[in-house]
Amino acid sequence: MNILTSWLSPSLMHAVAWTLLHFLWQGAALAALAAAAMAFCRHAAARYAIALSVLVLMLATPIATVVVFSQNQSHDDSASAAVGGAPLSIELAGNHAAGAVDSLAPRVRRNLSSWNSFPWLVEAWLAGVAFFSLRSAGGFLLLERQRRKLSTNVNARVLEMCHTLQRRLGLKWAIRYCEGEGLQAPAVIGWFRPVVFLPLRALTGLSQEQLELVVAHELAHIQRLDPFVNVFQVVAEALLFYHPAVWWLNRRVRAEREHCCDDVAISLCGNAVEYARALTLMEEWRSLPVLAMAANRGPLTERILRVLGLGTLGAGMRGIGITGSVVCLTAALVAGNALVGIAHARPVLSGMSMLPQAAQAEPESPQEPKPSPARPASSAQPAAAANSATATSYIDAMKAAGMGDLTIDELVAMKIQGVTPEYVRELHDQGLHPDADILVAFRVQNVTAAYIHELRGLGFSPGPDEIIAFKVQNVSADYVRGLKEVGIQPNPDEILALKVQGVTPAYIKELRAAGLNPDADQVIAMKVQGITPAYIHDLHELGLKPDGDDLVGMKVQGVSPEYVREIQATGLKPGGDDLIAMRVQGVTAEYIKALQAAGFKVNIDDVVSAKVQDITPEFIEKVRQHGFKDLDLDKLIELKRLNILEPHADI
Numbered sequence: 001m002n003i004l005t006s007w008l009s010p011s012l013m014h015a016v017a018w019t020l021l022h023f024l025w026q027g028a029a030l031a032a033l034a035a036a037a038m039a040f041c042r043h044a045a046a047r048y049a050i051a052l053s054v055l056v057l058m059l060a061t062p063i064a065t066v067v068v069f070s071q072n073q074s075h076d077d078s079a080s081a082a083v084g085g086a087p088l089s090i091e092l093a094g095n096h097a098a099g100a101v102d103s104l105a106p107r108v109r110r111n112l113s114s115w116n117s118f119p120w121l122v123e124a125w126l127a128g129v130a131f132f133s134l135r136s137a138g139g140f141l142l143l144e145r146q147r148r149k150l151s152t153n154v155n156a157r158v159l160e161m162c163h164t165l166q167r168r169l170g171l172k173w174a175i176r177y178c179e180g181e182g183l184q185a186p187a188v189i190g191w192f193r194p195v196v197f198l199p200l201r202a203l204t205g206l207s208q209e210q211l212e213l214v215v216a217h218e219l220a221h222i223q224r225l226d227p228f229v230n231v232f233q234v235v236a237e238a239l240l241f242y243h244p245a246v247w248w249l250n251r252r253v254r255a256e257r258e259h260c261c262d263d264v265a266i267s268l269c270g271n272a273v274e275y276a277r278a279l280t281l282m283e284e285w286r287s288l289p290v291l292a293m294a295a296n297r298g299p300l301t302e303r304i305l306r307v308l309g310l311g312t313l314g315a316g317m318r319g320i321g322i323t324g325s326v327v328c329l330t331a332a333l334v335a336g337n338a339l340v341g342i343a344h345a346r347p348v349l350s351g352m353s354m355l356p357q358a359a360q361a362e363p364e365s366p367q368e369p370k371p372s373p374a375r376p377a378s379s380a381q382p383a384a385a386a387n388s389a390t391a392t393s394y395i396d397a398m399k400a401a402g403m404g405d406l407t408i409d410e411l412v413a414m415k416i417q418g419v420t421p422e423y424v425r426e427l428h429d430q431g432l433h434p435d436a437d438i439l440v441a442f443r444v445q446n447v448t449a450a451y452i453h454e455l456r457g458l459g460f461s462p463g464p465d466e467i468i469a470f471k472v473q474n475v476s477a478d479y480v481r482g483l484k485e486v487g488i489q490p491n492p493d494e495i496l497a498l499k500v501q502g503v504t505p506a507y508i509k510e511l512r513a514a515g516l517n518p519d520a521d522q523v524i525a526m527k528v529q530g531i532t533p534a535y536i537h538d539l540h541e542l543g544l545k546p547d548g549d550d551l552v553g554m555k556v557q558g559v560s561p562e563y564v565r566e567i568q569a570t571g572l573k574p575g576g577d578d579l580i581a582m583r584v585q586g587v588t589a590e591y592i593k594a595l596q597a598a599g600f601k602v603n604i605d606d607v608v609s610a611k612v613q614d615i616t617p618e619f620i621e622k623v624r625q626h627g628f629k630d631l632d633l634d635k636l637i638e639l640k641r642l643n644i645l646e647p648h649a650d651i
Contacts, residue, residue, distance in 0.1 A: 015069035017121050019062050023243060026061050030054050031245035032328040038252070044259035051253045052229065058246060059236050125242065132238035139234075143189060154179045154198055155612065157586075158211070162196065165216050168268060169223050179203060185282050188218050191227045202282070204584045207556055210278035213265045220264035226257055255302075262307055276304045277528045281556065305500070397421040402428060403436070410436035417443040430456065438464045445471040458484065466492040473499045486512065494520040501527045515540070522548035529555040542568065550576035557583040570596065578604045585611040595633075606633045613637045 034054040038047045153159065154177045162177045176195045186202050189195045196218050198211075206214065221227065233250050240246040266272050394415065398406065401421040406414075419439045426449035427434060427442070434442065445468055454477035455462060455470070462470065473496055482505035483490055483498065490498060501524050508523055510533040518526065531551050538561035539546060539554075546554060559579045566589035567574060567582065574582060587607055594617045595602050595610065602610070615636055623639060 011070065013119060013122055015066045016125075017119075018069050019065040020121060020125055020242075022065050023058075023062050023240065026065070027058055027240065027243040027245040028328060030058055030061070031249055034249060034252075035328075044256050044263060048253065048256035048260055051249055051256060055233065055236055055246075055249050055253060058240060058243075058249070062240070128241050129238055132241050136234045136238055152178055152180050154203070156614070158198070158203065161208075161212060162215055162219075165212065165219055165268065169216070169219050169264075171219060171223055173222060175219075175222065186214050186218055188221045188227060191231070194222050194227065196222075204581060205281060205553060205556060206278055207274070207558065209269070209271060209274050210281075210556070213269050213271070213275045214278055214282075216265040216268045217261045220261040221257075223264070224257075224260065226261075229253075229257070258303060259306060262303060266307065272307045276307050277556075279304055279307070280525065280528050281552075398424070401425050402433070403439075406436055413440045414443075419443055423449075427452070431461075432464065434464050438468075441468050447471050451477075455480070460492065462492045466496075469496055475499050479505075483508070487517075488520055488523065490520045494524075497524050498527075503527045511536070515545070516548060516551075518548040522552070525549075525552045526555075531555050535561075539564065543573075544576060544579075546576040550580075553577075553580045554583075559583050567592070572604055572607070574604050578608075581608050582611075587611050600633055602633065609633070609637060613640045615640055 031054070034051055037050045041047045041050065154162070158179075159177055162175075166175060174193065176193075177198065178195055179198050179200060185199065187197050189197055196215065198215070202211065202214065233253060236246060237250055262275070266275055269275075395406070395411065398404075398411075398414075398421055401424040403421075403424055414436055417440050423443070424439065427439075430449050430452045432452065442464075447467055451471070452467060455467070458477060458480050470492075475495055479499065480490075480495060483495070486505045486508040488498075488508060498520060503523055507527065508518075511518055511523065511526070514533045514536040516536065526548060529552050535555070536551065539551075542561060542564050544564065554576055557580050563583070564574075564579065567579070567587075570589055570592040572592065582604070585608055591611065592602065592607055595607065595615075598617060598620045600606070610633055615633070619640060620636065623636060628639075
């Protein structure tokens with residue numbers, strides 16, 4: 001026996017093996033119930049609670065199963081000892097279980113009832129658990145190492161904002177707020193001593209309002225104890241790694257968790273539009289450890305649409321999801337019933353007489369009363385026959401169109417939505433072979449073969465999901481054609497994003513007339529930030545030639561043409577990046593003039609450094625009162641940083 005299973009007793013091996021097999025249908029049934037329940041919930045918090053509760057059940061169900069099998073095995077062992085080890089044969093309890101097992105060959109039936117066939121299964125499972133456990137342990141070590149490397153606290157202005165949000169959420173934890181370059185997006189690291197990490201890119205690339213929303217999102221993770229829940233999810237994935245339903249449910253838990261934190265951030269700070277803009281900007285900053293709680297987790301388009309209150313695929317797709325859940329649950333229960341019948345075979349003495357065949361036969365059902373010859377048949381019978389013929393004709397026609405092996409639920413849904421054999425053949429002519437669920441979704445969204453033909457004539461072939469999303473967002477062939485005419489060659493995802501943000505071909509043409517040559521991603525970001533051709537023209541008149549990325553950064557930070565004129569009036573000539581940094585640090589023309597009046601000939605870097613260190617005219621005057629003369633700006637910054645002029649109590 002393999003070293004992985006050498007420490008297991010035969011009875012425990014038997015119980016574990018059957019538990020692994022039983023969880024295949026148990027996990028599918030629980031996932032189907034979760035999907036159906038979540039389809040009825042409109043609030044993210046309710047969906048999150050359902051998904052997490054079912055995940056707990058998924059972890060508890062195998063434990064209960066292995067206990068039951070262990071007890072049954074102990075009972076069977078006792079029975080064998082009581083008869084002195086006589087040869088045993090298998091007799092199934094229950095007619096349904098008997099029917100399921102009798103269809104198997106005798107040798108297969110013996111193998112399924114013996115633990116000797118299962119060591120390889122348990123060994124494979126233990127190897128998988130070991131692999132995923134080591135992978136998770138490595139992730140934890142990496143995350144802890146990252147947390148220990150964070151030592152630079154955020155500046156006083158940002159720290160005060162963070163503490164204010166923390167008080168408003170009622171958090172009394174000792175939370176650190178750090179900045180640096182270790183990660184690329186804001187995140188929560190740690191469990192008992194959490195650290196909110198804010199990368200320099202977020203501090204310089206987000207506006208004050210957007211930064212507040214992002215920090216509120218991270219604090220919501222701490223308030224909801226999400227880091228601890230995430231650890232539980234990792235454990236569930238490691239133990240039940242072989243079941244796709246566990247991974248699917250974990251993804252739903254993580255997605256709904258982000259939705260819940262989005263709701264907290266918006267309710268605390270307001271302005272969903274600014275939050276959507278922040279999510280769009282942070283989409284490119286996605287290189288994060290999986291165990292960290294970050295504001296840019298989850299599918300971006302879904303979160304933005306939800307934050308902005310835009311519709312999703314609607315009740316039609318929800319109905320399809322419920323129908324699919326019912327079908328999946330039914331299949332899981334049928335499979336479970338057969339497996340239970342096999343697993344719970346009972347050993348009896350081979351010498352004992354078997355039940356007579358007549359005793360095992362099912363009782364005959366009483367004959368239905370025949371209609372009296374004197375009474376005419378009901379008039380409803382011809383109608384029922386006609387309906388049956390109609391249903392059969394529809395089924396035959398769908399089979400002829402290539403849609404065979406349809407379930408009753410699929411037939412009903414397709415008939416209700418008006419899916420005809422002609423419609424199926426038209427889609428086949430376009431190279432699509434959708435299943436029943438996609439066909440229903442197509443009809444719900446009024447997708448026609450002509451619409452698909454127009455899209456394909458533009459040089460790309462969107463899949464069924466993309467076609468549905470196009471129709472939901474009212475993407476027409478003329479719209480795509482207009483984008484291509486102005487030089488944008490978008491893929492399907494970019495087309496959807498452009499449409500969601502309200503980008504028109506006329507807008508792109510105006511940007512190109514202003515001297516820009518943006519790609520699809522830059523156009524989306526510029527539209528999100530409200531950049532207009534007039535804004536670009538005003539900057540050009542001031543001698544600035546920013547590209548698409550600089551324009552987005554300047555607009556995010558509120559760099560206006562008026563602000564540029566005021567700064568240039570002081571004698572400085574900053575570029576796009578300089579203006580962004582100055583605006584982030586709150587540098588004004590008055591501040592620059594104050595430094596110049598104090599006798600300092602400052603450049604742009606000096607001004608930004610002085611503002612970061614809170615070098616004010618009052619501080620400069622205090623330095624001079626202490627007798628310091630001929631100080632340059634670097635020495636002033638060093639005096640401020642070391643608090644040399646601040647009063648200190650005697651030790």
